Amino acid sequence: MSYHTSIMLDECIEGLNIKENGIYVDLTFGGGGHSKAILEKLKGGHLYAFDQDEDAGKNAQDIDSSSFTFIQSNFRYLKKYLKFYGVNKVDGILADLGVSSHQINEATRGFSTRFEGPLDMRMGQSTDKTAEQVLNEYSEQELHKILGMYGEVKNAKTLAAEIVRQRVNSPLRTIGDFKNILSRYASRGRENKYFAQVFQAVRIEVNEELKVLEEMLGQSEEVLKEGGRLAVMSFHSLEDRIVKNYVNKGKVHGDVEKDIFGNLLRPFQPVNKKPITAKEEELKLNNRARSAKLRVAEKL
Known part of the structure; x- marks a missing residue:
């Protein structure tokens, strides 16, 4: 049995709009499916991958690339570890918030x-x-x-x-x-x-999943470059609501802040009006993809 089958792999990679020399972050390495797909797109760029699960850390040892750095940590420390590695701004951040197949099956x-x-x-x-x-x-x-x-x-x-x-x-x-x-x-x-x-x-x-998600979203605003992409895939309504509010309104709880001219103040604009869901072909192969919702946003 594989460690984990990456859900909406192509959609996630497309959403990131990867630049060959860009700096990217995979916040949930897991079995490494998304990370490997990102690395295939890079030439001169770099990928930083987070995962707090020690089993995921073992999978990361299989990737032998000078363009890859694995960080054994919770992604609530995104900004801290990027600073440790001398990174101030990145071109894209990907987060797959689901529990891995390995964790469920163990x-x-x-x-x-x-x-x-x-x-x-x-x-x-x-x-x-x-x-x-x-x-x-x-x-x-x-x-x-x-x-x-x-x-x-x-x-x-x-x-x-x-x-x-x-x-x-x-x-x-x-x-x-x-x-x-x-x-x-x-x-x-x-x-x-x-x-x-x-x-x-x-x-x-x-x-502390919802609290960690809120902390990460706030940090993503600080570390993403202008025009950088944030792609977050959630698996239940509580997570999706937080991501939707943050992307559309700039606040995780849905409250709105405007400037003196009445313009909405928010750090991101949604790339897709509605969340992206798995195609029928993928659903036939992986039932867990049924509840997945992918939201992609671009830093203003």
Whole structure:
């Protein structure tokens, strides 16, 4: 099984509008599919690739190119590491926000409800917070909030109360422990969707995914050259809403700022009015592409 199948590869590369001698950043290296495609376009340029996952770092060792630098770090430190390497401005930034196929299919990572394993869900193994910690240590109010906000779970309050009640006598240690609770509150025939919503909520909290995304978008404004491209591929509505707001309105929460003449103040302009989605041919080969939305913007 391959580490990860890159989604909308051609669309991402086209969106970046790559210059041969440009400087580019792949914020989510994963299996290296997008990075390798970018490198094929470069002659005299350079690619900096980020990934906090140690397994992804092993994949990066396969790329032997003087035009490539791998950075084992969360992309929330984009500006910091570019400065470390003496880079002030770049021509393009690509971010694939999805969980890699490898992370989903590796039982020990705890991302999937299909396997038994530890309640981990960390994108990077060096971080401290795990799903086990969230579920066993967060207050009922905190659990209610993350389940409702990040998973849009309809019975979030009831589920949060049950998690707290159950963990008093028997702490949650494994995916099986957690699923035993969830199965009582899932609608018949919709168990998998319910599990996915809850797991998404916990995963987002463990990795601070929305906060990290907001930090990255703010930094992208600072490091992209005028005319540079930002391409972000999201896989659920919470991420896409943040990216859409930032690209269209200049603010991640959708508020608008205008100058004295009433002109909208924003750092980017969208290249495509609507998000790009996977073609039918790709959907037949990779069902995970169905939820992907790619937004491309150009620095003003």
